[in-house]
């Protein structure tokens with residue numbers, strides 16, 4: 088009998104063990120943790136926000152809130168790489184793509200990006216990849232955060248950014264890769280861009296249009312204006328504000344650009360029985376294959392939120408969306424007329440839901456009156472005021488706004504009476520060239536489920552097609568599909584967390600501030616870093632942010648020539664993709680047959696690049712599931728050569744920056760492909776270089792002079808609304824619980840490796856014969872005799888009710904198993920039994936008892952139609 092401690096002492100090299108308990112709070116029970124987090128949430132003040140800027144209140148249909156957002160059957164699935172057990176969310180994500188293509192009037196869309204800002208930056212990068220021109224024009228009427236993210240991302244590409252009025256641009260030099268416009272723009276104005284589009288395109292410049300899906304229910308879509316790419320956020324289609332995220336960013340484009348499109352795309356195909364089925368399309372673009380040549384580093388996106396928006400579209404249908412859009416527009420017209428009656432000047436010629444008011448009274452006065460009513464408005468520098476309405480606005484809200492602007496005798500009622508007719512869009516928009524005349528969402532899916540009874544059944548039918556953690560363990564190596572406990576998830580629906588605009592004055596978001604501070608303290612204690620930035624909203628974003636911080640730091644030391652990034656060949660494919668995007672030169676370092684960094688090769692690379700070395704980027708524990716003894720030495724060597732060390736997993740072993748995937752280790756569910764959070768921890772010397780933000784600057788509280796490299800997400804704190812999950816996890820575990828979780832994860836992996844080693848080859852082990860928290864099973868030996876490959880085993884596992892482990896990564900022809908600490912022995916055994924039984928089936932082929940061309944493995948999976956068929960190998 089050996090103890091947990093002695094097992095982990097053997098598995099984890101001594102020089103990287105902490106050797107003491109973590110200094111985090113004693114554990115709280117489930118009820119105590121909920122009342123604590125409720126108290127924290129209630130420090131946020133919920134005002135009515137008419138700030139706009141890409142974030143709007145909306146009514147999340149309760150059926151969607153409860154049956155998707157709060158339902159582990161929809162939140163805990165993995166990214167849909169195994170299409171047979173993912174048809175439900177693949178269909179829903181295809182609905183999302185249809186929603187985006189139909190509303191934007193462009194033929195293809197992806198299944199979500201991280202937010203509007205990064206979607207715009209991806210569009211710019213696509214244009215640059217396409218035509219290699221080094222200038223990009225940005226409209227000064229883009230949202231400020233979009234401008235900031237795009238500017239930040241333009242720097243390493245070496246692009247010259249010009250910001251101004253896009254109607255004045257002369258494109259005839261033919262040196263601009265793209266022009267970015269916004270429709271309706273950040274001030275709410277709707278303009279006819281046809282001429283700009285034509286001028287740009289005749290001169291080979293691509294046109295990217297940031298837009299608002301709800302507005303497009305009644306406005307002429309950008310596709311009809313001829314733009315090449317449309318981007319934006321689908322937040323207001325049924326996703327709460329959540330202080331900035333998570334929400335889905337969208338991206339649609341013309342067909343010829345489809346192969347350059349970032350992110351994942353769902354396609355329709357046929358299954359073995361000839362039935363229509365869905366799968367991820369164009370997967371050859373994945374970073375794992377293209378590495379530093381990848382189109383983008385985006386991996387985790389916003390699948391869950393895309394599904395919510397898709398269902399919002401399914402529920403309301405085209406007529407419902409038009410009604411909602413018309414109602415908002417009507418309210419805006421009423422507001423504008425009322426304000427004009429009182430002498431205020433509306434600066435927008437045409438608008439959808441947002442107006443810019445040049446008021447007759449002082450802005451300071453308006454601000455005071457707004458505060459009395461707990462109303463947030465957008466205050467421009469030029470003494471004008473922005474008001475953005477949304478689907479939650481009622482007559483009383485308009486009356487309050489009239490009061491704020493001191494419109495003495497105006498009420499919504501009166502204005503409507505004066506106008507005589509509530510069918511205002513006829514009067515306002517349809518006389519303009521902007522009225523939408525084309526149909527959209529004509530597919531039956533968007534015209535069938537308009538009652539709650541039907542919608543709930545539709546969502547359940549889709550949910551039932553997928554395997555998620557509510558069915559069985561999902562032992563995905565490197566992805567850490569651990570329990571996402573109900574208690575951790577509950578705060579995500581607290582109104583004081585969900586109903587708050589990201590750009591409210593900081594004093595209204597004190598609850599969030601406290602949450603960030605407490606989580607930052609705990610994460611610093613756990614990882615050994617000094618400061619955390621919560622801005623990156625995925626692991627890939629975290630990598631990018633960390634690398635940019637390193638580049639800025641080196642630049643600050645007058646060493647901007649240092650640009651070489653060493654990356655072991657075993658690294659996650661996002662690593663080289665991120666490094667390339669950050670403007671670094673990627674140099675690969677070999678790994679030995681144990682899965683460790685090839686020390687001699689590393690030394691040779693360090694020597695060769697020592698004058699230009701920027702950093703070494705490693706994953707720890709290594710992706711092969713082994714703790715390397717020599718990590719500390721490696722870090723020292725890199726520092727000695729003048730470089731920095733970026734790490735993809737926590738650890739206080741001499742590294743300078745690290746991204747933590749809270750959607751793996753810290754219990755945020757995967758959502759079927761997002762949301763995620765990829766905050767970065769840094770040592771003190773890198774702190775001044777962390778991400779900033781143009782509206783709410785997280786660096787503003789810092790004592791030291793900030794020298795931030797820029798902005799990586801549209802929202803200042805990324806997907807803030809899911810941070811309560813990780814906070815609650817740490818608070819419920821306490822120091823002993825966290826330690827024990829790690830120990831049990833290592834125990835579980837070693838237990839499974841031990842049970843399976845008699846049947847399969849376990850590829851890499853540390854020098855004590857133990858694995859870390861995950862391990863690789865080598866399936867390559869079966870191929871020669873039986874023709875069976877890792878995919879066959881993965882598919883056969885589906886017949887046993889399991890999602891396959893990570894397949895053919897980081898080593899081709901293998902399966903990587905990560906059981907996590909959440910699973911009990913019975914479930915581990917159930918999975919091992921399945922694999923052992925499969926091994927017997929392989930032996931049956933090997934020894935002639937089973938037909939090599941028709942056997943349980945190569946025919947897998949076996950859906951009901953196959954099981955029910957008269958003959959095996961034929962559809963019924």
Ligand SMILES: *Cc1c(COP(=O)(O)O)cnc(C)c1O
Nearest residue numbers: 386387625626627659706735763
């Ligand atoms: C998961 C993972 C990533 C990618 O994270 P995303 O959130 O999907 O962008 C990068 N590096 C490592 C080591 C990972 O395990």
